[in-house]
Amino acid sequence: MFFPISHAHVSPIYLVIVGFLIGVLGGFFGVGGSFIAGPALRLVGIEWNFAVGTDLAHIVGKSIVAAKRHRALGNVDLRLGLIMAIGTIAGAEGGAQLIEVFKRAGNVNVVVSVVSIVIYVGISTFMMWESWKTLARAKRSAGPKKSAVRASKADESAFQHVTKAIQGWRVPPMITLQESGVTISLWISLLVAFIGGLCSGFLGGGAGYIRMPSMVYVLGIPTHLAVGTDLFEIIISASYGTFTHAIKGNVDILIALVMNTGAAVGAQLGAISTQYFAGPKIRLAFVPLPLIGAAIVIYTMFSGHKL
Amino acid sequence: MNPRTKTEVRRTLRAFVVELLIYAVLVTAYFFAVLHFLGGWLVRLETEHIRTYAIVAILLIIGQAVVLEAITTGLLRFLRGGRSE
Numbered sequence: 001m002f003f004p005i006s007h008a009h010v011s012p013i014y015l016v017i018v019g020f021l022i023g024v025l026g027g028f029f030g031v032g033g034s035f036i037a038g039p040a041l042r043l044v045g046i047e048w049n050f051a052v053g054t055d056l057a058h059i060v061g062k063s064i065v066a067a068k069r070h071r072a073l074g075n076v077d078l079r080l081g082l083i084m085a086i087g088t089i090a091g092a093e094g095g096a097q098l099i100e101v102f103k104r105a106g107n108v109n110v111v112v113s114v115v116s117i118v119i120y121v122g123i124s125t126f127m128m129w130e131s132w133k134t135l136a137r138a139k140r141s142a143g144p145k146k147s148a149v150r151a152s153k154a155d156e157s158a159f160q161h162v163t164k165a166i167q168g169w170r171v172p173p174m175i176t177l178q179e180s181g182v183t184i185s186l187w188i189s190l191l192v193a194f195i196g197g198l199c200s201g202f203l204g205g206g207a208g209y210i211r212m213p214s215m216v217y218v219l220g221i222p223t224h225l226a227v228g229t230d231l232f233e234i235i236i237s238a239s240y241g242t243f244t245h246a247i248k249g250n251v252d253i254l255i256a257l258v259m260n261t262g263a264a265v266g267a268q269l270g271a272i273s274t275q276y277f278a279g280p281k282i283r284l285a286f287v288p289l290p291l292i293g294a295a296i297v298i299y300t301m302f303s304g305h306k307l
Numbered sequence: 308m309n310p311r312t313k314t315e316v317r318r319t320l321r322a323f324v325v326e327l328l329i330y331a332v333l334v335t336a337y338f339f340a341v342l343h344f345l346g347g348w349l350v351r352l353e354t355e356h357i358r359t360y361a362i363v364a365i366l367l368i369i370g371q372a373v374v375l376e377a378i379t380t381g382l383l384r385f386l387r388g389g390r391s392e
Contacts, residue, residue: 060369061372247358256368276312
């Protein structure tokens with residue numbers, strides 16, 4: 001099928017399948033999935049600028065479907081999502097400026113590659129350690145069996161003592177997030193979102209790989225709510241990104257619409273599946289995702305092919 | 308996973324496969340009808356009025372997502388006898 005905006009010939013079935021896979025990941029983990037979508041679009045010959053912009057447009061659609069499903073499951077904290085969106089957009093602009101600084105210095109590729117590998121591997125290692133430890137502790141202190149859904153919503157973390165300490169920093173204004181059951185300083189929430197946005201602007205993609213874990217470990221949001229809220233937040237920040245890319249001529253909306261037909265089903269499947277897994281298990285399953293991102297960066301560094 | 312949950316998962320998966328088949332037919336029709344008619348207009352918009360194109364692009368993806376979510380939820384609810392989750 002010929003897509004006249006990006007002048008690319010791509011099989012719609014391929015786009016639907018890619019959309020479906022990213023939809024499942026997005027619905028289950030609350031990530032945008034750009035570390036897979038970008039390379040998948042490049043693989044079939046779509047120009048880099050179109051791959052980035054079109055991916056963002058598709059992320060908007062997929063996140064709407066997944067966030068609506070998570071909302072129905074009671075997994076979206078709208079108040080937190082709106083606060084996070086403000087911090088993310090500001091951070092993304094900061095990240096884009098940082099890119100310009102390193103571009104002028106002439107070492108942007110090396111810096112971005114090294115920073116992204118360190119962040120990806122760091123997140124994976126930490127989450128593997130934490131979720132493993134939490135699951136082992138839960139196994140040791142296992143009481144009578146709870147019902148599947150009740151057990152799945154139960155969320156404990158081996159890092160909880162640090163989270164509690166962060167929640168103890170009472171820098172006004174304090175905000176109460178009733179849906180998440182957390183009271184925390186507005187500034188800490190904005191800082192977490194800003195860092196996520198900074199990573200998004202600096203390293204590319206939606207940076208769900210850093211925002212979702214940050215919400216759990218820093219803000220103390222239960223994993224299911226962090227997944228749903230992250231998706232809601234992505235709708236706003238990715239819409240902003242789509243608009244800025246579209247006016248630069250980087251969005252082929254026809255490709256995004258086709259991808260979204262697969263993503264709609266995948267996102268539903270991913271979101272529904274979260275009901276059957278407890279928070280630490282979702283976090284443990286999340287571990288390979290940043291590692292895939294790291295592997296792609298290492299591949300592009302050493303092969304010279306920009307996937 | 309206890310036997311009740313297993314049965315539930317199996318039921319969801321079965322409904323999901325049927326949903327996928329019905330959905331595939333709808334999507335194929337969608338490709339050939341809607342995208343075919345929209346293609347030319349969107350290309351013109353992209354070359355002549357890029358800001359309008361940017362707004363239309365966002366509205367299209369949001370609109371499609373809302374409609375697809377309603378369709379997939381409706382199909383799943385129908386196939387599972389009134390329950391979508």
